[in-house]
Amino acid sequence: MTTFDVINPATEQVVRSVALTTLEETDAAIARAQAAYPAWKAVSPGDRARLLRRFADAVDADIENLAQLEVTNSGHTIGNARWEAGNVRDVLNYYSAAPERLNGKQIPVPGGVNITFQEPLGVVGVIVPWNFPMPIAGWGFAPALAAGNTVVLKPAEVTPLTALRLAELAREAGIPEDVFQVLPGKGSVVGQRFVEHPAVRKVVFTGSTEVGKQIMAGCAAQVKRVTLELGGKNANIIFADSDLEKAAATAPYGVFDNAGQDCCARSLILVQASVYDRFMELLEPAVRGVVVGDPGSEKTEMGPLISAAHKAKVSSYITDASPVAFRGSAPEGPGYWFPPTVVTPGTLQDPLAADEIFGPVVAVVPFGDETDAVTMANHTDYGLSGSIWTRDVGRALRVARGVESGNLSVNSHSSVRYWTPFGGFKQSGLGRELGPDAVDAFTETKNVFLST
């Protein structure tokens, strides 16, 4: 048996050894999920709804334990980790309403009537990254199960612990073991098999754009359904007429939350040139004041990066020649620490302004007018998220309509509200998760003609 040592990124200590799922075990799990599908599909809508609510209750009762696991496994701050576990509960509750509302349509036609049915797909494979192991898992499995699919889920190799616990909670809630299975292992083995195996009818993938493209190409070979949530290089656009104090005070949260390891991180701040200097004056104390350290402490605002390899990647962006304006602090180590860092690249082509660094590094660049701001925000192939700070409602809407991005916030940095759709334009993804329509992505419409 091959195992993987799960490391606490704040201490570099081994937390637990987890067995890696082999190719043969992946095939066996998919076969069990396929065998469990007809019975799960046949569970009455009311009973399926009740089971999902019980799963939500089990998560609710376990929030503190799940949160502590995430602090240890992923270095998330305890406050964030509690929110993330609560999000799984909320998303389960939200989609528990779906089974009883999966109504088709009846459409009168010449010679009879057409009736549509929302049929589940079968086995759904969910591939989860390491940056938000709990919520991203829940956004996939909750609507998939609600629609009557069975689920095989692969957490990121480095962050399997909360997903494994969620599988236990599902079983405690009465969801049959083979209906929701968590398979810790390698993307190149387990994840790749979800793409290749013909019994897996849909893949939900969240992660890098590079791997997302491979997954889409692999799924194309079987016309397999796919939802992709990929990277982002998101602009935080600050106009001169905004509440500049609030924009500067909240900008660190918009990018350094989860140590910048967030596809929605506002890692490019575009500031109207006339207030650029004042904004930088206000930003500096806010960045220096970010509390970085022990993620288990209630006071901590930013924890470590996920791994030594990821720290090396983020560090490679900052050299002695980099245009660093100012930095916050970070512990020395052990742990994969990196201080909040503000850079001022001269052009948007500079990798500091163009790449998804996925760490606590933010580029600040001035712009001229509204048109410039939109053009500059759209300079990237990504289109996931972004913020607009202004007191002019008309401008806020014009800019929001102009920016090619799936999720925009005005005078806020919030991207995820589970009642509303989440997903990307351009190379940030395909399809939408969350919101009232997400269940549609886990069903096929069947159209039956009844001749009179």
Ligand code: TAP
């Ligand atoms: P990815 O390599 O994209 O990994 C995401 C998930 O896909 C993991 O579960 C991974 O498994 C799996 N995977 C990897 N290769 C696969 C394949 N060929 N077939 C099927 N599944 C596969 O991301 P990463 O290496 O963790 O991070 C690299 C960069 O991606 C980051 O620096 C960041 O820029 C970006 N990223 C974006 C997001 C979001 S939310 N958009 C999330 C994480 C990372 P393993 O755990 O075994 O690798």
